[in-house]
Amino acid sequence: MRLSDKYFFTLREDVKDEDSLSGNLLCKAGYIKKTSAGIYMMLPLGLKVEEKIEAIIRKNMNETGAQEVKMPALIAQEYYEKSGRLENFGKSIYKLKDRSNKAFTLGPTHEELFAVAAKMMIKSYKNMPFNLYQIQSKYRDEPRARFGLIRVKEFVMKDAYSFDKDEAGLDVSYKKMFEAYKRSFDEMGIDYRIVKADTGVMGGLLSEEFQAITPIGEDTIVYCDKCHHATNLEIAKSLKDTTPSTEEHLAKELVHTPKAGTIKEVCDYLKKDEKAFVKTLIYRADDKVYGVMLRGDKEVSETKLAKALKANEIELADFACVEEVTNAKVGFAGPIALKCPIVMDEEILSMANYITGANKTDYHYINVNNEDFKADIIADITLIKEGDLCPYCHEPLKFTKGIEVGNTFKLGTKYSKALDLTYLNKDNQTEYVWMGSYGIGIGRCMAALVEQNHDENGIIWPLSVAPYKAAIVLISSKDEVQTKAAEELYDLLNNNGIETILDDREERPGVKFKDMDLIGIPYRITIGKKINEGLYELKDRRSGEVKELNKNELLDLLNRL
RNA sequence: CGGGAUGUAGUACAGCUUGGUAGUACGCUUGCUUCGGGAGUAAGAGGUCGCAGGUUCAAAUCCUGUCAUCCCGACCA
Numbered sequence: 001m002r003l004s005d006k007y008f009f010t011l012r013e014d015v016k017d018e019d020s021l022s023g024n025l026l027c028k029a030g031y032i033k034k035t036s037a038g039i040y041m042m043l044p045l046g047l048k049v050e051e052k053i054e055a056i057i058r059k060n061m062n063e064t065g066a067q068e069v070k071m072p073a074l075i076a077q078e079y080y081e082k083s084g085r086l087e088n089f090g091k092s093i094y095k096l097k098d099r100s101n102k103a104f105t106l107g108p109t110h111e112e113l114f115a116v117a118a119k120m121m122i123k124s125y126k127n128m129p130f131n132l133y134q135i136q137s138k139y140r141d142e143p144r145a146r147f148g149l150i151r152v153k154e155f156v157m158k159d160a161y162s163f164d165k166d167e168a169g170l171d172v173s174y175k176k177m178f179e180a181y182k183r184s185f186d187e188m189g190i191d192y193r194i195v196k197a198d199t200g201v202m203g204g205l206l207s208e209e210f211q212a213i214t215p216i217g218e219d220t221i222v223y224c225d226k227c228h229h230a231t232n233l234e235i236a237k238s239l240k241d242t243t244p245s246t247e248e249h250l251a252k253e254l255v256h257t258p259k260a261g262t263i264k265e266v267c268d269y270l271k272k273d274e275k276a277f278v279k280t281l282i283y284r285a286d287d288k289v290y291g292v293m294l295r296g297d298k299e300v301s302e303t304k305l306a307k308a309l310k311a312n313e314i315e316l317a318d319f320a321c322v323e324e325v326t327n328a329k330v331g332f333a334g335p336i337a338l339k340c341p342i343v344m345d346e347e348i349l350s351m352a353n354y355i356t357g358a359n360k361t362d363y364h365y366i367n368v369n370n371e372d373f374k375a376d377i378i379a380d381i382t383l384i385k386e387g388d389l390c391p392y393c394h395e396p397l398k399f400t401k402g403i404e405v406g407n408t409f410k411l412g413t414k415y416s417k418a419l420d421l422t423y424l425n426k427d428n429q430t431e432y433v434w435m436g437s438y439g440i441g442i443g444r445c446m447a448a449l450v451e452q453n454h455d456e457n458g459i460i461w462p463l464s465v466a467p468y469k470a471a472i473v474l475i476s477s478k479d480e481v482q483t484k485a486a487e488e489l490y491d492l493l494n495n496n497g498i499e500t501i502l503d504d505r506e507e508r509p510g511v512k513f514k515d516m517d518l519i520g521i522p523y524r525i526t527i528g529k530k531i532n533e534g535l536y537e538l539k540d541r542r543s544g545e546v547k548e549l550n551k552n553e554l555l556d557l558l559n560r561l
Numbered sequence: 562c563g564g565g566a567u568g569u570a571g572u573a574c575a576g577c578u579u580g581g582u583a584g585u586a587c588g589c590u591u592g593c594u595u596c597g598g599g600a601g602u603a604a605g606a607g608g609u610c611g612c613a614g615g616u617u618c619a620a621a622u623c624c625u626g627u628c629a630u631c632c633c634g635a636c637c638a
Contacts (some may be wrong), residue, residue: 012587014571014600017630037630091562092637109638114567143562143636151637207638218637316636407638439638457598475597510598517598528597537597 001468002490004504007044010515018217022450023148029519038145038153041556045519046446050156053445054135056187057158058465060180066131066160072112073137077103079112083418088312088333092140106139111437114161122433124424125165129500131175135162135442147216147341150441156443158436163223164422166268167412168433172218174410177438178208181406185210186447189462190405191452195221196406197232198303204411210440211402212448215488221388221402224390234303237380237395238388247351250367252336263296266364270355277355278348278368280333282322282340285311289325291338293375294345294382307378308343332357334365335373344375345382403451403490405444411435453542460542461521463561470558471521473499473512475528486527489536489551498558517541523558 001008011028018034020023026032031046042050058068077095079087086093086105094106107113114132121127135158145151185192191214197209209232211221218234231237260266267274270327277296282289283305290309292300306314322330325339334357335342353367365372386399413432416422419435446465453460458469463469470493474486486502493500501521503512509528516524527535535548538557549557 009571011572016567016573019631034630090636140637144634146631157638199638209638302568404638405594409638426632437638441638473597476595508596508600509594512601515599526597 002502002504004506005484006534006548010518012096012365018148020147020150020451021148021358021454022216022447022449023516025450025454026148026447027365029459030261031519032149034082034112036099036153038142038151040149040152045467046365049087049446050442052175052465052467053188054156055444057184057440057442060184060187061133061158061299063092064131064176064180065105066177068134068135068285069117069119069132070136071107071110073107073139075113077105078104083112083415085112087104090380091142092142094139094141099296108138108140109157109437109439110134110136111161111415111435112157114166114417114437115421115435118433119419119421122163122421122423127423128391128433129162129164129169129176131160131162131173133158133438145220147447149447149512150216151218152443155441158440158442160438162438163421164434164436165425165431167434167456170410170412170436173205174408176548177436178408180211181408181424181438181440183447184440185406187454187464188449189447189464190448192405193221193223193230193288193400195223195230195402196234196235198234198307199409204409204414208405208408209402210406210408212405212444212452213400213402214448214451215401216451217401217403218372219402219404222397222398224395224397226395226432227390227393229390229392232299233383234400235307236301236384236397237391238382238384239391239394240380240382241350242346243350245350245368246351249369250353250372251367252365252372254358254360254363255366256362258362258444260331260362260364262369262376266355267296267432270364270366272355278335278351280338280342282325283319283343284312284317284321285309286374289317289321291325291333291335291340291342292381293335293342293349295347295350296355298345299349299383299385300381304379304383305343308377309379326357326359328359328361328363332359332361332363334359334368334374336365336368338373341376342373343377343381346378346380346383348375349378403448404441404442405448406438406440406521408438409436411437421527457514458518459560461520462520466520466522468499468501468521469561470523470525472525473503473505473509473525475507475526476508477504481533482527485531487537489525489527489554492555493558494553496555497557523561525554 009030015027018027027155033041096104121135137155138385139154142153164170164173191209195209195211197207199207222233222236223230257266260269274296277295278293281292283292302314319330326333337359356368357364358365376452386395390397415435417435422430425431431523450459472486490502524539534550536554538547
């Protein structure tokens with residue numbers, strides 16, 4: 001690319017509407033341009049990077065034997081009605097009508113259509129396994145788009161789907177994809193962690209996320225330095241004592257606790273630790289109400305709770321509802337004589353003689369024990385805290401923030417049942433196909449790479465995804481020797497497969513240096529006065545290291561990258 | 562969807578309280594001088610002040626509505 005006659009611009013000032021570092025840098029450097037909240041144009045440089053990332057993924061997908069297809073974005077709503085996901089996606093699915101009033105959606109993800117495609121192939125167990133993928137635009141009406149390319153309404157995703165005859169087959173297909181994902185992210189140069197996650201709206205048996213580590217990340221990752229086990233905070237577990245206490249169980253006793261509605265007030269009043277308290281929260285899950293018990297110093301993981309209750313939507317109950325099931329003002333809920341089912345955190349199994357609300361305004365019970373009431377569900381529902389102990393090796397757990405750049409799901413037979421995707425087994429019996437689904441957000445990879453690779457001067461692309469490997473800065477376009485040398489080198493490098501920019505604009509050298517730094521080209525070759533001695537200056541964008549080389553040395557070095 | 566903020570030139574902002582000629586910096590055009598880390602200088606071009614109503618002799622400024630963008634939360638593969 002010769003800058004003097006190409007579409008190329010940079011901005012000197014920060015962009016007002018981009019708060020995130022990556023969004024701002026990508027806008028300033030002319031890679032992307034926002035058109036609406038969460039919708040972006042990919043400009044020439046941005047598209048180049050997108051294509052580099054896609055090429056890496058495509059190569060790794062193809063190596064697993066997966067075949068590429070391309071699905072439409074415009075999909076009749078009936079496909080999502082059949083799978084039940086029109087309702088699941090709720091407001092985040094775009095809905096529209098065509099001129100004859102037929103209902104369509106803009107596809108938020110494509111399990112349904114891939115199942116349809118798979119049906120064309122699958123008749124018997126002999127037709128599997130296989131894997132189809134695409135790189136295509138997805139549409140999700142996010143309640144709040146933000147952070148540049150990280151949370152957007154339209155984005156390019158690589159999604160792959162595996163089809164197997166049984167669970168063992170799915171395990172093999174899954175493993176293959178998983179390894180291809182690791183290779184892809186390694187090749188892009190993303191610093192990531194693999195974490196276990198909730199299956200969410202996708203459903204299924206297992207979900208693992210590839211999280212790019214960065215402070216701006218929206219997800220909290222819990223990890224252990226010692227055994228390298230990592231999970232999304234939503235479902236993270238910590239070491240918990242669930243063996244029954246050997247302490248002698250005392251008889252429960254009603255105590256007056258006037259005006260003490262919070263745990264801290266009650267504990268201060270009774271001169272007890274919060275750990276001796278069991279709080280009871282009233283939750284509404286779908287349309288049912290539950291009392292949720294956990295230790296006084298812990299918080300609820302609503303994801304875990306929803307799972308334990310097999311509920312879709314979950315929220316704290318309103319005051320009126322709390323007062324109805326407890327017969328008391330808010331702040332005095334407890335398990336004894338509560339008028340709704342009880343979910344108890346498993347940790348309470350190990351507790352004895354604890355404090356709870358009495359379901360009576362201004363009263364609590366002390367010396368409550370597990371035989372004093374009946375818990376309907378006992379499960380792990382606590383949200384863990386940094387420093388809690390790893391359940392596997394008992395080391396303190398650490399937290400970090402991440403951007404989900406990829407996700408792999410073992411879906412099992414959920415979608416094949418919904419979409420009637422079946423085959424005949426050896427015994428001539430109809431069985432459901434086992435599916436896996438695997439996604440990578442291309443734009444998120446781009447954003448994550450910028451978040452992880454930049455300095456005060458701009459972006460520093462890893463070589464594998466850089467839009468160009470090298471940029472030639474011509475110091476004086478009026479100097480014939482320099483101009484000729486720059487032109488020759490430009491042709492030489494491009495002919496050798498080293499994608500190169502020639503900055504031959506009528507600008508002062510400082511402007512060119514700043515621009516090449518901002519857009520993050522890994523290697524800069526400066527052609528100035530030293531060219532009279534046959535010397536080219538090579539500067540490494542990342543290390544700042546400068547070398548003076550002759551043409552052969554330069555070509556040789558760049559060829560080896 | 563709740564709370565907060567902002568919309569003025571390509572970009573980033575000032576002006577609004579107290580209504581009266583549309584401003585600054587960067588960018589852009591032309592000349593001269595410069596030319597290895599965002600040059601200096603002189604002269605220019607560029608804005609229906611988000612949009613629609615209203616108040617007023619007069620509205621960027623006051624009032625009402627509306628749209629858009631951002632932040633915090635809710636939500637989220």
